[in-house]
Amino acid sequence: MWEILDLELITSGVRLSTPLILAALGGMFSERAGVVNIALDGIMIFGAFAAASVAYETGNPWLGLIAAVLVGGLIAHVHGVASIRYQADQIVSGTAINILAIGAPAMLANAMYGSTSITPNIKLSIPTLSIPLISDIPVVGMLIGEYSLLIYFAFLMVPFSWFILYKTSFGLRLRSVGENPEAADTAGVNVYLMRFYGVWLSGILAGLGGAYLSIAHGSAYVRNISAGRGFIALAALIFGRYNPKLTLVACLMFGIADAFQIRVQGVIDIPVQFIQIFPYILTMVVLAGLIGKSQVPAADGVPYTQSK
């Protein structure tokens, strides 16, 4: 039993937390701007399908990444138009996109490849980067020395997002429209545009999270590839109190929990199904314990109408 608690657990936890980090950072930009984005899971699925199919058709995984960014941005844009421009209920709009993500990629996969559940394997995936010198150090090299490029990108996005959010005028405006849109509007900030920026960034990052699943961690799109990771990312975001650094810690915790349930299968004499629900149970516990205590942006989920 104890032999599974080794460095491999942490490295596989890092790999599994990467889509959570990307989606949670995306969700953070959206929620900080005052738009609840529960469509992260659906956007991840769309991004995963777009990445896998374009990477297969072109033979270039980087073009798959661009496709994931494009499709993620466009799907998030639909959510933005519905919830910001036409002031629809943000939960309903997000749910609609999640439902669409169940059927639309399956339909397209069937039309393109004759199967609703899987796309053909891609020839090349996103390459792995081995950091010179660091990868040769015994323990440190194993922990941070050799991962997919998208993993490094996701981890670099954490300080970058923190900088954007807390050290730039753009971040200040973004936070202001999420806290008090009337005051921001009075100060001359374009509330609608800033909210669209937040939703746009969430779509791009969630799309990249989905692309990681299909062309970096795996080599094809399979049906329901996200397996609820968009919702787990939302839980990590709430657990991290809408702060990039704390969100990173929360995502790592969920990722390691996921890696643990994979490694523990077959070691303990418990039915696999019970082991597999461990990350989701953890998500529910975190949400039940922290959802009231987390500092939600004051105008989060509240549509804004500009006074004439």
Place this chain on the structure above:
Amino acid sequence: MNVEKSWVLVVFSLVLIILFFLGGSSMLFAETPVKNSENPGSVDLQNTDWDAEEPEKTKEADAPIDLQNTDWDAEEPEKPKEELSPIDLQNTDWDAEEPKKTGEEAAPVNLQNTDWDEDSPKDAPGQQMKPPARAGVVELNDGEISLIHWSGGFLFVIYLFGGFLTAYFLRNAGISKRCPPDVLILLHIFWPLEWILSPFFRNPVTLVNQGG
């Protein structure tokens, strides 16, 4: 309908047209077994001339097997001897040495030293050992793979940061002042289009009340 709404409608209809076109073309060119004309099991029901007389079948095909008049007790005709003669395993001398193969047959194929790229004559011993190339699969060498990664990675970085830089540099340009937020975001997503369009959108003229 105001100008902003018409912008939204035009852009969304364009996106929908592109999506439908892509979906439709992929369905059209998808290889489905039903549409395959070479499929022997498929019958073209629409173009069949139902009134035409069916051609007569040959007598062999027509003649049914007369099950009632068959003599079930009669012995089945013997099969040719070649089929019936099994290898006599019991009387085989297992200790006897197998006769050595001669000539080309006996020569072992040296797989490690075989030059696979060299064109060898058809009757050369190593010829049949060469793995056949799979149809439709293009093998890439390391140079091609690194070229794909470098060019693709460069494109990805250009696209991603191009969008952000476009949003930053054109934030005070005329196009960002005139477009509604949702259209402006779409232009950021397809940012080369924004650069192309930006010269056509001049900054809006602001009237300054000079008093009097």
